[in-house]
Amino acid sequence: MLNYIWISLIALGILAAAAGDVADEAGNTYRNGIPLDVRFEVAKHPSALRSTWEGTIVLSAGEFNMFYGPGAADSAVRQPAVISVDASGRRALVIAVGESSPLRWKEMARHAAEKDRLTASVESMKLSEDETAASLRMVMEPVRFVKLKAVTAAALDCAAAAVSISIGLIGVMALWLGVMKVGEEAGLLKFITRLLEPLTRRLFPDVPRDHPALAAMIMNIAANMLGLSNAATPMGLKAMEELNRLNPRLGTATNAMVTFLAINTGGLVLIPATAIAVRAAAGSANPGIIIGTSIIGSGCATVVGIAASRILQRLPRYRRGMEVDNG
Amino acid sequence: MAEFFRGLINTLAVAAIPLVFVVFLGWGILKKVKVYEVFVEGAKEGFTTAVRIIPYLVAMLVAIGIFRASGALDLLTKFLAPVTALIGMPSETLAMALMRPLSGSGSLGVMTELMKVHGPDSLIGIMASTMYGSSETTFYVLAVYFGAAGIKNTRHAVPVGVIADVAGMLAAVWVVNLLFR
Known part of the structure; x- marks a missing residue:
């Protein structure tokens, strides 16, 4: 199943990106090759020391959207820019795209040859009489294959992110595995497991009582409920490794593993701290109002997940994976 | 009621990790476990x-x-x-x-x-x-x-x-x- 989901994510992604790029090309979303007339307010003229013009491109939101299409800018455009003149007299304009730049230019700059810098060739430049402003006709550098470039960048970035996430886990993993080992040697884990035996026996009937996996799972679930994800992940991973010791077919998930994951992905949290923090930051009158609704939502997810794992594990197609070859 | 619940859980969340350290390591000492050696042994994994x-x-x-x-x-x-x-x-x-x-x-x-x-x-x-x-x-x-x-x-x-x-x-x-x- 994961095989199909995985390949679907990649295939759908690449297809959607290619289709989006074809649509952009057909509709010329980025107006490649079409001249744009703008007003340029001059701040600094060329001098003995400097051969560039510095100033601001001024355009109303209406004019900008007329050129690029609706939604390209949400407010009037005031974009600092530099015009340089090369030996043959050709003028080139460079825009350093920043926070206040129009949306469409920000989008284009993300995929420009040099990140966050857009260039344009200036076809004509007419200075006003007092030389404080000029009217420019310019053609922006062409922007193509935006979505496919974004997909490529995402693939490379995510591969690197996966490694840094894993490496970042080493510290907390070591800490909690150390603490757990002390608890195991001292018999504390056995004590915790006995305490909650009525519950764990029903949830994980395949796991022998007193098995260290049970204690790790209990602590993982408790940490998750308190929102301590830094402690929950190491204990969850320890639980999976312990469950794997009971696995008759290495490389294939056991029933207990799937039930445990159903509890984890249900994400039962008593206080959804992240959501509350975001609500408070957005100026909510009552950020904590979602505590009750979240408990109901994640409670449903968890109960349904456990029930689904119990029902699906009996289906022939999933049972086949667990039969041990007696060859 | 909701406020009380929230306060209680928040306190629990803050106290949980120090509490686990104290109880686990303390229990280990009581049971004469060589806590440092065992910790390092576990942490290796x-x-x-x-x-x-x-x-x-x-x-x-x-x-x-x-x-x-x-x-x-x-x-x-x-x-x-x-x-x-x-x-x-x-x-x-x-x-x-x-x-x-x-x-x-x-x-x-x-x-x-x-x-x-x-x-x-x-x-x-x-x-x-x-x-x-x-x-x-x-x-x-x-x-x-x-x-x-x-x-x-x-x-x-x-x-x-x-x-x-x-x-x-x-x-x-x-x-x-x-x-x-």
């Missing part, structure tokens, strides 16, 4: 576990990254919006429901954006934050946890996770519509 999950996490995060960057999610949202509108789920929150199981940072971004546009106390704001709190990043959890055990054949884990996510999202829509509409 942290490295191998973390390194073992790398290939699983790379495979999963790259696929999700490609899917997110391509804009396929917007297409899917447009396609499904008329269906989910029937059950009282605004199309804005549909993007949240689709993103939640795939990416933690992505769904955090969607939630923050929805609150900025619609306000945190609007129906959409409350629904989006309830959805965020109602589930975990299922595919990330699957990759990391199965990675630690070296599981490649996940059997029914993916359908179970997806069914649980759908249940959580539907429950969130239902309860928020019931209480805040």
